[in-house]
Structures are given as structure tokens and as C-alpha cells.
Amino acid sequence: MTEMEENGERYRAPALDKGLDILELLSGVDEPMSQAEIAKALDRSPNEIYRMLDRLVRRGYVLRTNSDRYELTLKLFGLAHRHPPMRRLVSQSLPVMRRFAREAGQACHLVVYDRGSLMVIAQVDAPGYWGIAIRVGSHISMLNTGSGHVLLAYATPEERRLMLEEREQMPHEIWPEDLEQRLEQVRARGYERMPSQQTTGVTNLSTPLMGPGGQALAALTCPHLQRLDNADMPDQDAVLALLQACAREIAASAGGAE
Template sequence: MSTSRTDGLPVSVVDRISLVLEALSTGPMTLAKVTARTGLPRSSAHRLLEQLANAGWLARSPEQTYELGVKAYEMGQAALNQNRLLHHARPLMHAFAHRTGFTVQLGVVDRGDTVYLAKVNGRTSGSTPTAVGQRVPAHTTALGKVIMAYSAVSSQPSPDSARTDCVTAPSGRSRFDDEMAQVRDRGAAFDRGEAFPGTACVGVSIGPPDHMYGNLAALSVCAPVSVLDHQKMIGPLRVLAGEIWQRCVATDLSRH
């Protein structure tokens, strides 16, 4: 069954609800702004907003603005708490940031974007512009590049893995393919201020691309361009990825 009309607007209720919730993820909005952002008819947008507010997914202010509500927060926390990868990765990420002084991040690729799921700040890195839940074009981030590089050669993509089949490369396909080959050769991806000017990153995959954890997520270290030695950080980051991998696999094996 088709989920879109000829005018490009989604037909299914689920798609329309998703469109509204994604629009409000950027902050509170009025009905007019939601309509403009989503392209939905005003009457449809208003009906969805009111139904979502009544169900607790949205909160409605006296000024008639809408924002994500308590139920959205509860569901988000439940998703994070149920993520086994995050459960095993967080303690090791904290130890890494404390030991090295560098900020470390864990994320996935979803619909062409890097989405950060966890971040631990390091004193040496100082303030960095990324945040948990933030979306950044995958081809500009080290974390996204390393997932894309291994997804391109994965012969058995996991149905539970990130939606890397929806990743779109930037223009200049030949140059991008060359960079992906270099990522696979060195086992790490670099970002020298491409995503955020002045901020550099090194990214590594957590495990083999044909395993459920292997290309589900990746790690990256970020710091000012003037501080980060890309080559020097590959080894320590690989060690961290290996420790997370071993914990995840050991836990899975213990259940069989």
C-alpha cells in the first residue's frame, strides 16, 4: 500500500504523526509553524497536534505552542535504557575520556545522518559542538563515514542495524568512493572540520559489519583541529571499540 500521495504528503496516520513529532524535536512551535514545517493541511496538523497533546505525547502551552510532552520523554528514556550496546559502552567511554582527556561519542547512521546516542566529554577536548540526539550529515562526520565505508562492502546486512541503506553520498562520487576505500584500508575515518569548522574527529567501527553490533554503531573521538592527532588516536579508539565489542558478545553468548 502506498504511503504517499502524488503531492508528496504522507497518507498514513503513522507517517503524519512521525512528521509532526520530528518537526517538534527542534523546539516548541505554533500551529502555523508546524503547518509550514510539515506541509500538512492546517486542519490535519491541528487535529494531530490536539490528539497527541491529549495523549501526553505533546504539551500545549497557554500561548498555544506545542512541544514534546512527558510521554515522549518517557519513551526516549526507555529506548536508551533498553539499548544493550549503550549499557556496555557507557562505563568504558567514561574511563576512556578520563584516561585520555578526549571527548568520545557513540552513534549510528539513520537516513543519511549521523545520530549521536552517547557522548562523554574530556577535559583536553574542551567544549565540542555535538550533542546526544543531534543529527549531522553522515558523509561529513568520522563516525558516519566509517559506518558507510563498511556498509558498502557488507554482504549480510543486519535487519537490526542502522538504516545505512538510505545513506546518500555527497556529489563527487569518485572522490567519495576513494575516501571510503581509504577508511577501510586504515580501519578508521577522519573528519578535519568538515562537520563543524575547527573540530576534528577520528571514527572507528565497533565490530565486523556482518554482526548485529558490528556496523550498528561506531565510536569517534573529537577535539579542536589544533589538538587532535588523527593517526595517534586510531589505536586507543580501536582498543575501546574492542572492549565494547567483547562485552556485548560475551553477554549475548552467556544467554545461549
Template sequence: MTEIEKATKYQAPALEKGLDILEYLSLKAMPLSQTEIATGISRKSNEIFRMLVCLEARGYIIREEISGKYKLSLKIYNLSHRHSPVDDIRTAAQYPMYELAGVLKQSCHLSVLYHSQLMVIHQSKSPSPISLSIEEGSLFPLVLTASGKVFLSFMSEEEQNNVLKSNDVFKKYSKLQQKELTESLSKIKETGYYIEASNLSKGVTDIVVPIGNMETGIVAVLAVSMLTTEYNEGLSLEDIIMEVQSCAGKILQRIGF
């Protein structure tokens, strides 16, 4: 059975209608009437009445007393915060990263943003007797790491500017250095991955890809840090990039995006 056939066979119209309502309300900054919601999700007003009543009864939406308009409650937010997102990302990444380390014979690590710094949350060690190791929980400056630059490159322009203006390393850069960095961030965003000789360890090359994209948002970055002279002889650099991107895609899928 194809994916399309499965989707057709197992359709749940009522559930889809409810999800459409919740997703549409999440995009709006102000409460909306039944008619406005119906128009926004391309349905008739009477089609969504029962679903609105159900969602209100279950506490997912709130109806304002005076206007009668609907808005999201904090229930979805509270549900999502019952589990640590970092734990979810780490769990989703463990097996794909184990496979990646086995294929490349190189260690790989996963990092997230933590108070405007880069924090390593998981490492999968190389099966080779000699390999690089980056301890989980380690914190690094965003500007000085390839992984940090990938994070910065996928931020909105406003967020990126705010982070850089408050970054002690960036503030010490000359105007030319600042310009070169911001230009490199634009190129990283266009390319979708980044390769750089490490600024923190001599003789190390970092290959980094984002976990996510502009639509889903960047939840983490995946990096392979290898000794510059120790590229896998059986794989070209292009092959290595493809393997890392494939691993990132598997992690994103396991997270649920």
C-alpha cells in the first residue's frame, strides 16, 4: 500500500478539522470569530461549530465572554513542556548518530543553543581506536565554532543582530572582521551546511549541518569533527556531507517534524 493510499484509507476528517483550527489560531495574534476561523481554513462556518465547542470544552481554546471570539489557551504549551525538548532531541539522535559514526569512522556530536552559547548534548564516538571526543555538556562560544555559525546563519536577521551585538567575541572584532562573519553566515544559509577548520583545535575540520530548515526552524546542529589528515579514504568529502545530511534528516523525522 502506497503512502497516498494509506493516507486516503485512514483519513480522520474531524481530527483534521480540529488540527486545522488549532494551527490557524496559533498563527494569529488576536482572537477570531467562528466565521473568521472558517474562512481562514477554507471551510463553512457551520462545519466547524461542533469542533469549536469540543475544543473549548477540552480546554484547548478559550472563548471571550464579550466578543465571543476564540483564541488558544495554554494547554498545548503545558502539554509540550511536560517533556524536555532536549531529552527528546537527544533520544531521537542516538541511533542515527551511532550509524553515522560507524559509516564515517569518525565521532559526531549534537549541539543546541543554551543562553547564547553552544552546548553539546550528545556524542557518538568513532569505532576507531584513535578519534576526537567532545564531552557532553561542554559550552562553546557561538562565533568561534562551526556549529555556532550554522545556528547563527539560520536565525532571523533581527535575532542574529541581537545575539551578535551582545556577544563578547564579536564585539572585539574589527569592523572588517564583523562584516566578513556576517557575510559568511549568509553563505552558510544558502549552502545548507558548513565546512571549516576548527578555531578551537588545530588540525581539526568540522562538517556541520542543521537539524531542521527555514520552515521547521533549527532545533539543533549535527557536526562531524575529524582530524584534517584523517578523512575516510573510502568516502569523498561530498559523500561525507551527504551522509551527515542524511543523518540529520533521520533525526528530524524521529523528532516528529
């Protein structure tokens, strides 16, 4: 075997390498880059870069701004959530979520960002006859839900901008005038507690599943119902504490922050 083969270069794909070089470059910068800047950083000619950038834009991996600069979209982020690790996250989460439902007497669901909207990837019903259930696979509002506020709050400023630009418009969705202030409050206290914007009498309790880099892998949410027929149920503060403990446990099992 030649030295080139030993170095993993036996089967080269220059065009693929070029595209991956661009994606890796753009993933590591804070500001959009021009075609010339990308070519210079990769030590290639602008003509070499142009055709690859055009394909990446057409396939939705890169966005061309009005000032002819280029930045990553969240398509790769969305693809990552369709990968088997997301299924493992669900399998690791469900036993913990079931325990939460038993101890709290409330339903809960797990939400991730998915290509412009939020998607429910796991859900556990409350024990007994009463509870709020959201179907797995449902897409919910980014702006008017506790889950949305948590995922926006723990995104980087650039990720948040792209998430809001790419968001899927939901029926009756209203842009909160105090959105930035609310997101700051979520980051400061580590959770969201807000009246449901969809159902009267429900309080959304939402907390992040934190990854090792300080980003939110997902949001764990309890649509809390105050029961009048069972005085022995934990109060809302106790339910929130249980929810946060479960989120930390799930994140730790998924390799996130403890």
C-alpha cells in the first residue's frame, strides 16, 4: 500500500472535499463571508469556489445575503435531528419522562428544532383521566410556546437569527413585543413559566436539555394543569423542580451537561 493510501487518500473526491471545506469554514466564523474571502481562506481561486457555492445555495445549505455574502443555514442542524442519535435521545428520555408523569401527575413532551419550526419527538400522558396531550410529530410555534422560548434563549445570537428567519408561520402566531426580554429572563433563571397561548387554564413549564457546549439539545415541557379534585398532587413549583431534575438526568445520559 502506498503512503497516499495509508493516509486515507486512496479514493479522493475533490469536488466533495471542496464543498465540505466551505461548510467547515463557514461553521467557524461569526459573520457572513464574500466569495473572495472564502477563496482566500481556502487557498483556492474565486472561480473554483463560485460553482460550489452556487450548488450549496441551491441545495439550501448556504444562504446568499443581499450583500453577496455567504453564511450557513440551519439545514445541517435539521438533518442532525433526523440522525439515529435523535432516536437514541427519545429512547433515553421516555423512561425518565414516564417517571416524571407518575410523580408529578402531569403530562410532558420533548421538543427539538426542526427546519424552521419545533417538533414534538416524544410525549407521555398524565396518569389518570385528565391531562393535555400533544401528538408526537406535531409542529408547534417557536414564538408562543415555552419550548420555543427555551430553544431560542439557549441558541447563539447567529443561530437565533437564522431560526427566526427560517421559522414556519403557525396559525394565529403573534410575535411577542417583549421577546428579547423574555429570552433574557429564561437564560437568567434557566426555565420558562408562562400561561399557554393555545389553551386556557394551562401553564407551560419548560426547561432545556443542555449539551456539553452550553447549547440546548431539546426542551422538556410540562403543560401544567391545576387539579381541583386532588389536593395531594405536587404544586407547580414542585412540578417544575421535578421537570428540571429529569431534564438534567436525560441530558447526562445523552452525553450533555450534568
